[in-house]
Amino acid sequence: MSEIISISEQNNHSAAFSSSKVGQIGEELAARFLEKKGYRLVCANYKVPIGRNQRGATVTGEIDLIALDEDVLCFVEVKTRSSDDFASPLAAVDLRKQRQIIRTAKVYRKIFRLNNIKFRYDVVSIVLVENSRPKIELFKGFWNEDKFRKKFWTDEF
Numbered sequence: 001m002s003e004i005i006s007i008s009e010q011n012n013h014s015a016a017f018s019s020s021k022v023g024q025i026g027e028e029l030a031a032r033f034l035e036k037k038g039y040r041l042v043c044a045n046y047k048v049p050i051g052r053n054q055r056g057a058t059v060t061g062e063i064d065l066i067a068l069d070e071d072v073l074c075f076v077e078v079k080t081r082s083s084d085d086f087a088s089p090l091a092a093v094d095l096r097k098q099r100q101i102i103r104t105a106k107v108y109r110k111i112f113r114l115n116n117i118k119f120r121y122d123v124v125s126i127v128l129v130e131n132s133r134p135k136i137e138l139f140k141g142f143w144n145e146d147k148f149r150k151k152f153w154t155d156e157f
Helices: 019-036 095-111
Strands: 040-052 058-069 072-081 118-127 135-143
Touching: 019 040, 019 058, 019 072, 019 118, 019 135, 040 095, 058 095, 072 095, 095 118
Parallel strands: 072 118
Antiparallel strands: 040 058, 058 072, 118 135
């Protein structure tokens, strides 16, 4: 059964939203929020194949927003929840998600030959508060690639 959801301009969130609709609303809010903070949006919903799984099926990575914060290229993950009663939206940006975004960002930088550009991984957390303005927070440099680098053995013990 399909459900028709209308969104009022007053941010009245009393209707039950599907998770995909909540995500779409969040990405639009995050884009406007970042632009107000001085970011220049480069791309939204960037998707690219990043490898294959154990069964040989193609794995596609996605980055919600790609933007420039002055001279830094930012790969932004947007997490939106209709409530933070259960857990913060940040809890959904786990190691698996971080690794997938890193792989996708590497492909993006390789395709566009952005070898020497500064970059970072940001998160925008959005909680849609009923009958109120959404709570939006920006976490610059939420993670980096260091913890995902392969460790090499050395002769020193």
